[in-house]
Amino acid sequence: MTEQTDVATDLADSTNDASLERTRRRSDEIEARIEKDPSGFRVLTGDRPTGNLHLGHYFGSLMNRVRLQRAGVETWVLVADYQVITDRDGVGPIRERVLSLVADYLAVGIDPDASTIFTHSAVPALNQLMLPFLSVVTDAELRRNPTVKSELEATGDRPMSGLMLTYPVHQSADILFCKANLVPVGKDQLPHLEQARVIARRFDERYGRAGDGSQPVFPRPEALLSDAASVLGTDGQKMSKSRGNTIELGMDADATAKALKRAVTDADRHITYDPVNRPEVSNLVLLTALASERDPHEVAEEIGDGGAATLKKAAIEAVNEMLAPVRARRAELTADPGYLLQVLRAGNDRANAVADATLGEVREAMQMVY
Structure with missing residues (x-):
């Protein structure tokens, strides 16, 4: 050779x-x-x-x-x-x-x-x-x-x-x-x-x-x-700075909530974790699970028939709670x-x-x- x-x-x-x-x-x-x-x-x-x-x-x-x-x-x-x-x-x-x-x-x-x-x-x-x-x-x-x-x-x-x-x-x-x-x-x-x-x-x-x-x-x-785990953006595509579909570490809690409320889901009210057939819903389930250190199937089962609104609420709470100490420290550093x-x-x-x-x-x- x-x-x-x-x-x-x-x-x-x-x-x-x-x-x-x-x-x-x-x-x-x-x-x-x-x-x-x-x-x-x-x-x-x-x-x-x-x-x-x-x-x-x-x-x-x-x-x-x-x-x-x-x-x-x-x-x-x-x-x-x-x-x-x-x-x-x-x-x-x-x-x-x-x-x-x-x-x-x-x-x-x-x-x-x-x-x-x-x-x-x-x-x-x-x-x-x-x-x-x-x-x-x-x-x-x-x-x-x-x-x-x-x-x-x-x-x-x-x-x-x-x-x-x-x-x-x-x-x-x-x-x-x-x-x-x-x-x-x-x-x-x-x-x-x-x-x-x-x-x-x-x-x-x-x-x-x-x-x-x-x-x-x-x-x-x-x-x-x-x-x-690979986390998708709020539009269901790869999370990317150029797409504007990200949840930035430096965002405040309100901006995070606003972004996640706009996240793409589907019409099925029953929440399941099925990344192949329901990638957008499963992405929010996964995000919630990662932020709260839980299994995504457990998160999906808990939400059940709660629908997209309940899922998004859970994701917002989990992400904001996880990032709270990071954001507090980041604010000190950027100052x-x-x-x-x-x-x-x-x-x-x-x-x-x-x-x-x-x-x-x-x-x-x-x-x-x-």
């Missing part, structure tokens, strides 16, 4: 049924190891600051980050500000959104003393890794990446930016600069993680190793597959932007120290130390 075609096979293999099953078994083994001794793991995760975080983020990733942090796993959280411009003409109110993201992180329980919160744009050495990494991938390989491929199809006649084309390589730099060996992902994100593994291997094969040469510069990061900047600067300092050290190893392996 040639160097030019191996990544295509690796990316395809990462999402077939047999590979998914192997990845899931490995993920379960890693969870067991974390329970016994978390000290051998470093996690990298993060978000693009394109808008306020919402319940989809909360149930989909934020709760898991807090869980891993509390389990003792070293956690790195990236505010991916450079990735905002991969598919946009400008950055928008970027500073406001970055600080809002940091406030959301802290409000849900991410501890800046236990986790490193940092931004792309403040870590030059991370971004410099793009140059050697780009030397080990091809244009054709990048265009086969599912995210790049879908973006290319969606752009129509509009040219795709070079940054969008190299988006998978930038994500690889995010993971590898801090030598993260664990990345929480859903199955749709496995090709991105596989790209990072391919780049780590190819760098080792092409450029060699630093120090005594016994270990490659970069580890092969592994997936921690997420079993988080003190100086503290948010202090947290971010401390995280950026830690990230820069690690990135500079990694770049030093890269230069040594590439024989570029003068």
